[in-house]
Structures are given as structure tokens and as C-alpha cells.
Amino acid sequence: MADSSANAGPKLESMKVVEGSYALAHAVMCCSPDVVSAYPITPQTHIVEHLSKFVADGKMPSEFITVDSEFSALSALVGSSAAGARCYSATTSQGLALMFEVLYNVSGMRLPVVMTVANRALSAPLSIWNDHQDSMGARDSGWIQLYAESVQEAVDLTAVAYKIAEAEDILTPAMVCMDGFILTHVYEPVQLLDREIVNEFLPPYAPKIVLDPKNPKTFGAFVDPSMFTEYRYMQYQAQKRALLAIERADREFFEIFGRSYGGLLEVYRGDDAEIMLIAMGSVCGTIKDTIDELRSDGVKVGLIRIRSFRPFPVEAIRKALADASVVAVIEKDVTVGNEGALVSEIKAALYNSKVGIPVIGFVVGLGGRDVTVAGVKNVVSKALGVREGRMDHEFEFLSLREELL
Amino acid sequence: MKEIRFHGRGGQGAVTAAEMIAVAAFEDGRFSQAFPAFGVERRGAPVMAFARIADEPIRMRSQIYQPDYVVVQDVTLLEVVDVASGLSPSGMIIINADRSGEDLPLDTAAKVVTIDATKIAIEILGRPIVNTTMLGAFCGATGEVGLEGINKAIIERFPGELGKKNLAAVKAAYERVTS
Numbered sequence: 001m002a003d004s005s006a007n008a009g010p011k012l013e014s015m016k017v018v019e020g021s022y023a024l025a026h027a028v029m030c031c032s033p034d035v036v037s038a039y040p041i042t043p044q045t046h047i048v049e050h051l052s053k054f055v056a057d058g059k060m061p062s063e064f065i066t067v068d069s070e071f072s073a074l075s076a077l078v079g080s081s082a083a084g085a086r087c088y089s090a091t092t093s094q095g096l097a098l099m100f101e102v103l104y105n106v107s108g109m110r111l112p113v114v115m116t117v118a119n120r121a122l123s124a125p126l127s128i129w130n131d132h133q134d135s136m137g138a139r140d141s142g143w144i145q146l147y148a149e150s151v152q153e154a155v156d157l158t159a160v161a162y163k164i165a166e167a168e169d170i171l172t173p174a175m176v177c178m179d180g181f182i183l184t185h186v187y188e189p190v191q192l193l194d195r196e197i198v199n200e201f202l203p204p205y206a207p208k209i210v211l212d213p214k215n216p217k218t219f220g221a222f223v224d225p226s227m228f229t230e231y232r233y234m235q236y237q238a239q240k241r242a243l244l245a246i247e248r249a250d251r252e253f254f255e256i257f258g259r260s261y262g263g264l265l266e267v268y269r270g271d272d273a274e275i276m277l278i279a280m281g282s283v284c285g286t287i288k289d290t291i292d293e294l295r296s297d298g299v300k301v302g303l304i305r306i307r308s309f310r311p312f313p314v315e316a317i318r319k320a321l322a323d324a325s326v327v328a329v330i331e332k333d334v335t336v337g338n339e340g341a342l343v344s345e346i347k348a349a350l351y352n353s354k355v356g357i358p359v360i361g362f363v364v365g366l367g368g369r370d371v372t373v374a375g376v377k378n379v380v381s382k383a384l385g386v387r388e389g390r391m392d393h394e395f396e397f398l399s400l401r402e403e404l405l
Numbered sequence: 406m407k408e409i410r411f412h413g414r415g416g417q418g419a420v421t422a423a424e425m426i427a428v429a430a431f432e433d434g435r436f437s438q439a440f441p442a443f444g445v446e447r448r449g450a451p452v453m454a455f456a457r458i459a460d461e462p463i464r465m466r467s468q469i470y471q472p473d474y475v476v477v478q479d480v481t482l483l484e485v486v487d488v489a490s491g492l493s494p495s496g497m498i499i500i501n502a503d504r505s506g507e508d509l510p511l512d513t514a515a516k517v518v519t520i521d522a523t524k525i526a527i528e529i530l531g532r533p534i535v536n537t538t539m540l541g542a543f544c545g546a547t548g549e550v551g552l553e554g555i556n557k558a559i560i561e562r563f564p565g566e567l568g569k570k571n572l573a574a575v576k577a578a579y580e581r582v583t584s
Contacts, residue, residue: 186439187427187437
């Protein structure tokens with residue numbers, strides 16, 4: 001794990017205040033995909049608009065395939081990627097749901113497509129606003145899932161995702177998840193990527209096995225019960241190898257770009273933390289500011305920010321929780337019928353380990369509900385209660401508006 | 406960190422104003438952030454946008470509930486939105502109005518600055534689009550961002566003749582609040 005304190009800090013003079021979607025589209029351009037196919041949907045729309053403009057203006061020599069739906073967008077990339085093209089798409093919410101069947105085809109055929117998910121709630125009721133229900137629904141689709149805290153991280157993860165996905169021993173598609181509106185529509189200083197420097201970091205995609213009329217092959221063919229399990233096992237093994245590849249890519253990115261995020265996860269103020277919060281995505285920024293405030297009042301609280309949800313970094317989580325007393329998971333999704341997806345995974349990660357501490361879970365920010373400093377403090381105070389032996393709820397929806405129920 | 410909340414109506418460019426503040430503050434060598442209160446935008450409906458300015462990188466992602474500054478682009482919003490909600494008593498609210506703060510239905514301990522931005526915009530731009538004019542007033546009244554940065558942000562956003570006219574509107578508003 002790279003030492004994130006080695007970061008020299010952002011250099012204002014090389015940064016520019018731009019919209020998150022622009023910065024992301026610019027990053028995609030710098031990764032030089034051969035084929036882009038995407039269908040516009042709020043709040044991902046600006047990314048696709050910028051990309052189609054880059055292509056139309058001749059700045060980006062990619063094939064931009066316009067399609068009638070997200071299902072077609074990802075299907076077009078199945079063929080393109082199998083033919084050896086570096087491929088990109090972006091979607092969100094209902095669009096990702098419409099891709100569901102194709103997601104499994106992409107991962108099963110071991111096609112290293114990279115896709116931005118501008119995280120948004122799923123209908124019904126209809127909501128265009130942010131939460132993580134969409135990408136959580138694709139949790140088991142075989143894709144790598146990386147979550148960004150800031151626009152800069154989403155930009156950097158785009159190049160990193162290709163590096164990981166295309167590695168010969170991984171060959172697994174990757175989603176870069178960035179919070180819809182909160183990161184796609186924010187204006188903030190970003191160091192835009194440089195195409196030539198990205199080329200140093202990311203060699204051209206040169207797969208050994210491709211669709212080629214001169215040497216015909218079949219991808220995604222019928223497999224009977226005697227072999228199906230082994231195909232799934234090979235995907236499972238590839239994601240296990242991705243655990244190392246993600247750490248390695250973070251170090252390599254740091255060597256070239258001078259920015260490191262901690263690899264599979266980032267631990268913030270974890271030293272001597274009794275209460276450890278766990279979260280993903282942009283809400284971690286608000287949580288860090290809250291932690292600083294609570295720390296100055298003497299509350300020993302820290303954060304584990306999960307960057308890689310698939311593969312899930314079980315060992316790194318166990319290690320980061322070795323000295324904690326209580327874990328409070330803050331997440332923007334709910335598995336209706338049980339609890340939050342992340343809190344379930346955290347409990348599962350700890351069950352057979354030596355870390356025997358209470359874990360509580362909180363659902364926040366569904367359908368765009370703002371997550372405030374007061375909300376995070378509320379979570380911490382409940383976690384402090386658990387440390388004193390009071391567990392009122394193992395899992396709850398934070399700040400419910402009882403008057404609406 | 407300084408937090409700014411913009412109130413406007415859909416189509417008046419409140420979101421653009423917040424974005425230009427972020428660009429301007431960055432030009433001054435500070436970190437900045439701007440984002441809309443993501444609504445389903447409709448022309449004429451009340452909208453909000455937010456900006457933060459700080460000397461350190463900004464991590465906070467929540468909306469702004471206790472602003473240091475509030476900018477109100479349309480005085481009729483005072484009847485439908487609690488524009489001064491959470492405003493710091495040591496802060497400032499800048500309102501596009503043709504009368505002084507005492508004549509407005511406002512409940513705040515903060516300083517109230519009014520400017521007839523609609524009049525300036527119609528005179529200079531020929532249209533009642535007041536966002537850039539209000540930026541000039543913000544710049545002059547608060548000193549939180551420099552005029553040069555604002556001008557640069559405007560030229561970047563509105564190249565050509567439109568940009569020049571907007572610069573003139575900014576200057577007029579700046580001079581009005583600083584004189």
C-alpha cells in the first residue's frame with residue numbers, strides 16, 4: 001500500500017476548475033478508447049455529450065456508436081471488445097438495470113470494458129438523484145467496482161481501471177462509480193490528464209485472443225454442466241488477482257502522476273480510532289471533515305473508505321479494524337428484506353476473523369437525500385452508545401421523516 | 406472556508422453564477438467548489454446553487470445550511486423562500502431589489518445589501534438576466550473574490566461581444582456597491 005502522505009498535495013497552477021462530467025470525459029479521451037458506445041441518461045448525460053463532441057471535433061479518434069438503448073450500447077461493445085478494441089461506456093440507474101443481461105456476458109467473455117456509473121437511485125418511485133442502489137444491483141455481475149470520492153479520483157480511476165481490467169491475468173470489466181450530480185455536476189479544481197502521460201501509464205490494449213475472420217473463434221459459447229463451474233471459478237480467481245493488481249496500479253499511478261489513494265481502501269485517521277466508520281464514494285469527504293471536528297473534541301473516530309467493492313478487500317478490512325471497538329457502516333443502498341449490502345459484507349468479512357467487535361449499519365442519502373455533518377455525528381453518537389453496551393438497532397435508516405410514514 | 410448560497414429562478418443563471426464564483430476564486434489562488442441544488446429545473450421555479458471557497462482542498466459535499474453569504478437574484482423569492490435561513494449573523498445577504506434592505510421582509514442579523522441589478526442588466530445587456538451583475542455586486546460588497554478573476558470567468562464563459570457587455574454590467578454593479 002502506497003503511503004498517501006507521500007502526496008505532495010494538489011498543485012493549483014496545473015489544475016483547472018471544470019465540471020466533473022467534463023473532467024471525466026477528458027480522462028476517457030486520454031485513455032484513447034477505440035470504441036465508445038453509450039446512451040444518454042441523467043445524470044450521466046454530460047459525459048456522453050462531451051465525448052461525442054470530442055469525437056465530432058476530431059480530438060478523439062474513437063468510433064462513437066450511437067444506439068437506441070443501454071442494452072444496445074453494451075452489446076455493441078461486446079463485439080468491439082471481442083475484436084480487440086479498447087471500449088468505453090457510461091450509464092446510471094435504469095440504464096444500468098437495462099444492461100443487466102449484457103453485464104454478465106461482458107464479464108463472462110472476459111472483455112475488459114471500462115464503464116462509468118454515475119450513481120443514481122432506481123425507480124419506483126422515480127428519482128434522478130444519487131444513491132448506490134444501481135451499482136449495488138450489479139454487484140454480482142462479475143465486474144470490478146471502484147468508487148471515487150472526488151472528481152479527481154474518478155478521473156484517475158478511469159485510467160487505473162483500464163490498467164487493471166486489461167492486464168492479461170485479470171481480463172475483467174470494470175465500473176468506475178462516481179456519485180451522480182454530486183460529482184458529475186460539481187465544479188471544482190481538477191488536474192486534467194495528459195494523453196501522452198496516460199500512454200506511458202497505460203500501454204495499448206493488445207489481447208492475444210480476439211475475434212478474427214482469418215482465424216475464426218467463438219466467444220461466449222454454450223457450455224454444458226461439465227465445464228460451467230470452471231469458467232466461473234476462473235472469473236473468481238481473476239478478481240482475487242485483481243486485489244493485488246489494484247494495489248499495484250495505485251503505486252504505478254503514483255509514480256507517474258504523483259497521486260495515490262491507498263489502493264483497495266483508504267484509512268483516514270485510523271490511529272487509535274475506537275469508532276471506525278466505513279463508507280464509499282463522495283460522502284467520505286463530508287465524513288472526513290466531520291471526523292476532524294470530532295477529533296478536536298477528543299472523540300477517537302476514523303474512517304475506512306472502501307475504494308474497491310469488487311473485489312472486496314476482506315484481509316485489508318480485517319487489518320484496518322484490528323484495534324477498533326465498534327464499526328458503523330454508512331451506505332447509500334438497502335437490500336430490502338435484509339439490510340445494507342455493505343454492512344452485510346463487513347459482518348461477513350469479520351465473522352471468521354479475530355476481530356470480534358459490534359457492527360452497526362446505517363442507510364443514508366437514498367434518492368438524493370443530503371448527507372450532513374449532523375447526520376454523520378448522529379451515527380458516531382450511536383456508535384459510542386454501542387461501545388457503552390447500548391445497541392438499540394443493529395441496522396437503521398438514518399434521519400427518517402416519521403411524519404411521512 | 407466561506408460558504409455562499411445563491412437563490413434564483415430557473416433560467417436566471419444562478420447555477421452559472423456559482424460556477425463563475427468558483428472559477429474566480431481559483432484564479433485568486435484559492436480552492437473552490439460549486440454545485441446546484443439538483444432539482445428538476447423549470448424556467449421560473451425557485452432554484453438554489455452553492456459555492457465554497459477555502460485555502461485548503463474542499464472535501465465537504467453536503468449542501469450549505471449556514472452560509473456566510475447569500476445572493477438573491479429575484480426579490481420576489483422573498484415571498485416564497487426563506488432566503489436568509491441559517492445565514493451567519495456576521496455574514497451578508499445581497500439582494501437584487503429596487504429598494505433598501507429596511508423595506509424588505511427579511512429576518513436576519515446579517516448585513517443587507519441591495520442593488521437594482523435588473524435595471525443595470527436591462528440598460529447594459531438589454532435583457533433582465535442578472536447573474537453576472539450580481540457577481541459584480543458580490544465582488545464589490547464582500548471582497549471575497551477579485552474583480553479580475555470574475556472578469557476572467559465571464560470571458561471564459563461568454564466569449565466575444567456578450568462577454569464584453571457582461572463585463573460592463575459587472576463593473577457597473579461593482580462601482581454601485583463600493584461607491
